[in-house]
Amino acid sequence: MADLDRLPTTLLDLLANTLVLRQLSPYIPSKSLLALSATCKDIQDIIISQSEPWRHLDLTGITSAMIDSSPIDSGGISWRAERMDEALTEDDFYSGPLRGIFGRLHQQRLLRNVRTLVLDGLSVPADIVREIVSEDRYNVRILSIRESKHLNQTKLQQVLRYITRPTRAEGTPKLKALYFFGPRNTVRANSGQQYGLPLSGRHGVLGSEGAQIGAEWNRRSSSTLQTYISDDESRWYGSTGRVMKRPLSDWPETLHACRDLVAFDAVLCRGIRHNITKVSSESFLQPAIATVALGRGCEVCSRSPEGPSIFGTTPSHTLPLLSPVPLHSSTLRAAQISHPTGTRPPHLYARCEDCLRGRWCERCNRWWCEDCYDDPVSKLHLRTEMQQLELREQLEREEITGPSWGTSATTSSVKVYSKLCVEHCLVSEMMSGAGSNGMWG
Ligand SMILES: [Zn+2]
Ligand SMILES: [Zn+2]
Ligand SMILES: [Zn+2]
Incomplete structure (x- = not known):
């Protein structure tokens, strides 16, 4: 027995530990997971039979998920012509690579385990999104499709309104969070979620990355959680000014329809002029997406008539999803949580430009609320x-x-x-x- 005790820890021991598996698997590309599972029966049992290794699936950078849009491939054969037949729609064509991957994962009974799916920058037609959020074989809770290609926004909005329709089945939609508006590849500079790993650290793991994680755990245990704040968190909660640049005028109604069902990496402006019960009809403004992060309350009263959004206090639809997509959990909470910098949770003051017109300084971000200033x-x-x-x-x-x-x-x-x-x-x-x-x- 004494000799056995001295045997070094094996990879199998590590993977059999659920906590270790949960921490490691988001860093292992799916291809490597399959390769690893082919090395021995015991490892295969863990990787194929347990849900954890497939919970977070990031397909960005996977060659077979990409579409080569150049007309002639290296062999001189037209890629497009080879795959085009008359019955194939454009959406079918651009959905091909992802459909192939999802079909194989489904056959291996792995697809149902995917809770977080990252498809940033890939060809993701709205039809694929519809399948992911409505078909039974998927259980995706967090979906990221930032900077996706061939994605028709009107169709995407129709899909979202469909899954959140009043007559939807109980327990639906399964989707809780959709990253769509922000830029992809935001890195938490000193992140508690990525443990300071560079993005390249996701490829090929179990070596130095494992050691880094261990070192990071030690560091974390000896320092407080407040030592890190994500870039995206300070972008939204800080005095950033304009946080979103994309034209978003056709999205507010969809965000409103999805409120408290599906959250986004954008929020509706809560300024009182959007509330018809509080203002006259001539002051009323149509719903709009908050694009300006004010960072603090009004110069005079230090608040705002609508009050700040606060994690854990105000409803989830008042809080943006924060980037990067959480690695170790697939809950809405993990995607929205903000970290106190002092004793109180951070306050979010964000508004649209329409209701800040004439009361916000673009240069220093000072602003005056409707209660304190009736601007001429x-x-x-x-x-x-x-x-x-x-x-x-x-x-x-x-x-x-x-x-x-x-x-x-x-x-x-x-x-x-x-x-x-x-x-x-x-x-x-x-x-x-x-x-x-x-x-x-
Ligand atoms: Zn005020
Ligand atoms: Zn507004
Ligand atoms: Zn100023």
């Missing part, structure tokens, strides 16, 4: 042309006569003009422009 500038469009001219002249006179206006937080004087705050940024802009016929010349 953004109401220009409600006035007659004559009134607009008068107001403009008045504003310009005030700019010339000086910095006395806008300096007190309690006055109703103009806070933001020409997208800059009067007190800080506009004054410095005017100073730098003085004498050079700058923006005020």
